[in-house]
Amino acid sequence: MRTGRGSLLGDFLDTTNHWDKLIALMGGMIGLYLSLEVAASVTDNGINGLILASLGATAVLLFAAPHAALSQPWNVLGGHGVAAIVGILIRDLLPHPLLAAAVAVGLAIWLMHYLRCLHPPGGATALYAVVGGDSVTALGPWFLLHPVLTSVGVMLMVAVIINYPFPWRRYPASLTPSPESPEQSPLAALERAGLGREDLEHAMREMNLYLDLTEDDLARVYLLARRHHQHPDPITPEAIQPGACFSNGGTDADWAVRRVLRRDGAQVIYRHLAGPEAPGEDRATLDDFLAWAHHRLEPEYGPDE
Structure with missing residues (x-):
């Protein structure tokens, strides 16, 4: 067992x-x-x-x-x-x-x-x-x-x-494709969730184990586990369509909302509707967008110009 x-x-x-x-x-x-x-x-x-x-x-x-x-x-x-x-x-x-x-x-x-x-x-x-x-x-x-x-x-x-x-x-x-900006990296997202690189290193030293994972991988594992715990229904790639709105599930100043504008191959072009980077447009790989997205929202922010 x-x-x-x-x-x-x-x-x-x-x-x-x-x-x-x-x-x-x-x-x-x-x-x-x-x-x-x-x-x-x-x-x-x-x-x-x-x-x-x-x-x-x-x-x-x-x-x-x-x-x-x-x-x-x-x-x-x-x-x-x-x-x-x-x-x-x-x-x-x-x-x-x-x-x-x-x-x-x-x-x-x-x-x-x-x-x-x-x-x-x-x-x-x-x-x-x-x-x-x-x-x-x-x-x-x-x-x-x-x-x-x-x-x-x-x-x-x-x-x-x-x-x-x-x-x-x-x-x-x-060589793994990196996010378009440092703010989209797993470690940056981890810091917005209230933890940082020093916290990961401290935890690893406390365990006194050789963990066969990079810091980015550890951060991504934590973020994905946290997202699943708070919202267990996964967002599929098919859901990332023009007009769809998603939130990162953050709290207070970390809360953010993005509206998908279009898909360009493996890239997602979106608009910041709320959060630290709003207003403005940006892009990310589909995998990174899915890792960021916590849950889907009903579009209540008006049509895109």
């Missing part, structure tokens, strides 16, 4: 749709295959432990959770790079291979935390640098460049290409 913290086996929510899962399938196959070809070229026997462990785990993150903090380019490149360096150094310092492997993985985790590049597959890279056998030992420090960074670099490029056609999952997360 599912509880508030998941079942005993960790049955937490997966809210991705079937389309996202299909993209993850195709991206994982293409990205991993090309990376395997690159990594396998470094040894005479082709497939090796690095390929089976590190690259497979990285593929899961890049294509199943492209917006996760652990999946971003610095985490991927930095995590694998730091782990490879640590593995090479510890392998030469400690003669006992099993002890060296354990120390290398532990140090890699520690350094990835402080360098803000935590990437779980890096643990397998550090491990393989120590116990990968003669073919890895013969590479010496070149192990860092090839196969580690070359194969990972190929997968990063595939992740950018595969995810780019889908705005809601573009990789890296910084």
